Amino acid sequence: MIEVNNVNFGVKGRQLIHNVSFRANAGEFWAIVGANGAGKSTMMKLLSREHKPTSGSIELHGKNLDRYKLSELARKRAVLAQQNSITLAFSVEEIVLMGRYPFYDSQPTDRDLAIVDHCLQKVGIAHFKNRSFPTLSGGEQQRVQLARTLAQIWEIDGGLILLDEPTTGMDLLHQYETFRLAREMTAKGYGVIAVVHDLNLALQYADQVLIMKDGKAFASGIPEEVLIPENIKDSFGLSVKLIQPDHTHFPIIVPDIGNSDLPGYNHHKKEHITSENNNSL
Numbered sequence: 667m668i669e670v671n672n673v674n675f676g677v678k679g680r681q682l683i684h685n686v687s688f689r690a691n692a693g694e695f696w697a698i699v700g701a702n703g704a705g706k707s708t709m710m711k712l713l714s715r716e717h718k719p720t721s722g723s724i725e726l727h728g729k730n731l732d733r734y735k736l737s738e739l740a741r742k743r744a745v746l747a748q749q750n751s752i753t754l755a756f757s758v759e760e761i762v763l764m765g766r767y768p769f770y771d772s773q774p775t776d777r778d779l780a781i782v783d784h785c786l787q788k789v790g791i792a793h794f795k796n797r798s799f800p801t802l803s804g805g806e807q808q809r810v811q812l813a814r815t816l817a818q819i820w821e822i823d824g825g826l827i828l829l830d831e832p833t834t835g836m837d838l839l840h841q842y843e844t845f846r847l848a849r850e851m852t853a854k855g856y857g858v859i860a861v862v863h864d865l866n867l868a869l870q871y872a873d874q875v876l877i878m879k880d881g882k883a884f885a886s887g888i889p890e891e892v893l894i895p896e897n898i899k900d901s902f903g904l905s906v907k908l909i910q911p912d913h914t915h916f917p918i919i920v921p922d923i924g925n926s927d928l929p930g931y932n933h934h935k936k937e938h939i940t941s942e943n944n945n946s947l
């Protein structure tokens with residue numbers, strides 16, 4: 667579906683992405699993880715063609731991204747970007763309808779409107795259809811943006827969905843709902859690539875994980891082999907443990923609270939902080 671070959675990218679003499687290669691296939695859910703500043707969003711901007719590689723290539727369905735007309739690309743891949751600040755008083759329906767712009771000229775068809783309704787239902791926000799978008803909470807706005815992204819790619823065979831931190835601002839239930847939805851899309855043959863901060867969601871839902879570190883592909887492969895304590899320690903600087911609760915199929919990644927690289931997490935330290943706080947009152 668999308669193939670990244672030895673991609674480098676830099677701005678103003680600073681190289682942000684170093685020689686990254688990977689291939690995401692139709693029906694796969696890729697999670698890109700890594701510490702702040704590791705290059706995840708920059709990688710997403712390269713995948714969506716917002717940025718152009720300094721060297722190397724990115725091919726979508728065997729064709730270099732450069733060679734797509736923008737209108738053609740808009741019908742092959744949809745992007746949920748990290749920053750989506752809209753302050754104009756568009757209604758929720760109007761925002762999601764923006765996802766259908768590549769498909770109609772002046773007026774949306776009944777089909778476009780039906781897809782908008784369907785996608786609003788998919789993210790559980792159909793009841794807000796006529797609300798003014800800026801009046802929604804942060805998590806609600808994010809779900810509307812997710813619906814817009816889905817509406818753009820709905821009914822596209824082999825469509826690619828690029829999600830940069832899709833669960834920002836969402837409560838726990840909707841984080842899980844979003845990942846379940848991503849899996850539902852991959853089951854239909856879409857490719858999904860998402861920047862994910864929650865390593866447990868990546869572990870439970872992704873088919874493949876790419877850990878980025880300092881603009882490089884630090885490790886990639888199936889979650890169980892990639893999201894191991896050694897890799898997490900090396901890429902995030904945090905000691906973790908994997909624990910397997912009873913009756914679960916998945917281990918859970920938890921900070922190694924007994925480890926000294928987590929200041930303030932042991933009981934002694936907690937008591938210390940609490941008493942300091944009390945003193946300052």
Ligand SMILES: Nc1ncnc2c1ncn2[C@@H]1O[C@H](COP(=O)(O)OP(=O)(O)OP(=O)(O)O)[C@@H](O)[C@H]1O
Nearest residue numbers: 677678680682700701702703704705706707708709
């Ligand atoms: N236009 C730019 N000019 C200069 N530096 C940039 C530019 N865009 C990104 N960077 C730098 O590139 C690095 C990677 O940024 P990027 O946004 O890709 O990180 P990220 O992994 O998505 O981080 P986060 O988890 O904090 O969102 C950072 O150090 C950032 O400051």
